[in-house]
Amino acid sequence: MSGNVADRLTVGQLSERELLAQIFPRLANSSSVLLGPGDDAAVVAAPDGRTVISMDTQVQDQDFRLHWNNGYASTGFDVGWKAAAQNLSDINAMGAVATGMVVSLTMPPQTELEWMRDLTEGLSRAITELGADRCAVVGGDLSSGRELVVTVSVIGDLEGRAPVLRSGAEAGDRLAICGALGRAGAGWALLESENSISSLNADQLALLDSFRCPRPPLLAGPAAARAGATSMLDVSDGLIRDAGRLALASEVQIDLDPGVLRELARPLEPAARLLGRNAVDWVLGGGEDHGLLSTFGPRSALPPGFTVIGSVRSKADNDTNPAGVQAPVTVAGQRSDVVGWDHFAD
Ligand SMILES: [Mg+2]
Incomplete structure (x- = not known):
């Protein structure tokens, strides 16, 4: 100033x-x-x-x-x-x-x-x-x-296209993300910590920037629609919560791939170590990155920038799950404790 x-x-x-x-x-x-x-x-x-x-x-x-x-x-x-x-x-x-x-x-x-x-x-x-x-x-x-x-x-x-709703995912679809996941959550945790700005390195400051000034991939929405995305929403309240919204609206179950989640969490590891936190929790529960979560049918080619992070199953499959898991979103078939952000939760 x-x-x-x-x-x-x-x-x-x-x-x-x-x-x-x-x-x-x-x-x-x-x-x-x-x-x-x-x-x-x-x-x-x-x-x-x-x-x-x-x-x-x-x-x-x-x-x-x-x-x-x-x-x-x-x-x-x-x-x-x-x-x-x-x-x-x-x-x-x-x-x-x-x-x-x-x-x-x-x-x-x-x-x-x-x-x-x-x-x-x-x-x-x-x-x-x-x-x-x-x-x-x-x-x-x-x-x-x-x-x-x-x-x-x-x-x-809409440029002549049909709007892509949350309710269109079908069993057999792949779940994919475009944009950041967990970075804003990590940035928020740094702001909430006792670590002053001057003590942070360039990577950590970049995480702060992800929270302060998120960069939703604005070309990806129309591209996904053109590629035949069956459902879509942006991740504002955390992957588990927003994937859950998509699963409930589509009446399906979503299972996330833990290997890909760990891969996405890898760049967040140094910040997680600094704060004594789990980087995968930021990927699962961190909101406000505004990445784009979409589902694509088995034969659709994914547009550039999308990474497959899970699969869509029918709810009937869930009935045969030996663990009896009822959560709309699971990680390798298991319920996750991370729930994401809710404006009205305690
Ligand atoms: Mg939204």
Whole structure:
């Protein structure tokens, strides 16, 4: 942050019109936007004739923290990037391409103007750097409140394809992941630890970045849809929990390959040793990487970037399982104790 006096202004010292004047120039445009911010509503092209739509809210100290045990303070950039990335990821997980984003931002009046500008920058940079070329922020709302709340809604285009649902997996399919798994979970554990930023090496800082600014593979959703993915969702709450959602929706059982899980966990081992944790637990239970979990029929070729991590079985197979395992997701036939993140769990 610079020492410029203007940068120490708080949002409570500016009018809404002045705040918007700080935001608009930081937003990129895109080919989908027929009418951008500034009117009562925006107009976005919907060439497919259908609109995919998703929304997500982040509440300070509930969904994100500004201050961490290890001394790190989340920047506006972090919060903006993440809000954009996780919403873009939901559109991706339907096999669609994002075309427009609206943002509702509630801020305490003492929020520094610089923090808000950073947040706008994070939103904008996530859209550009993650490759959401057809998407732009087309509008939103500013409000004052006791805590920071960022609500983002994204619309998307199916480009003529059928949406890929959670409910389409069938016995005999392969389960595959594209993108990171467990890295954000490891980064979160580092932020929660007593290990200060200055004590971390480059690999550990990269894990922190995976949590701060996740990189969902936005080209993979449409690619998987084109390749005939039978079901899909993004891993936001951990592999076990999200694979479980897919298994329940599809009325199948999913069995994960422990050898592949160990392989995926290998790069996380040094951080796990530092914290006295199990790296495989991060792969199974760590959320917020927003990798793409898809199932493919036995004859479908997997698109680039996907790794097979398990298989889909019929629930009837489960009845003959000698262990009597009833969990929707197992690891080599055994129930896993790792459950992932639940917003309403104790
Ligand atoms: Mg999702």
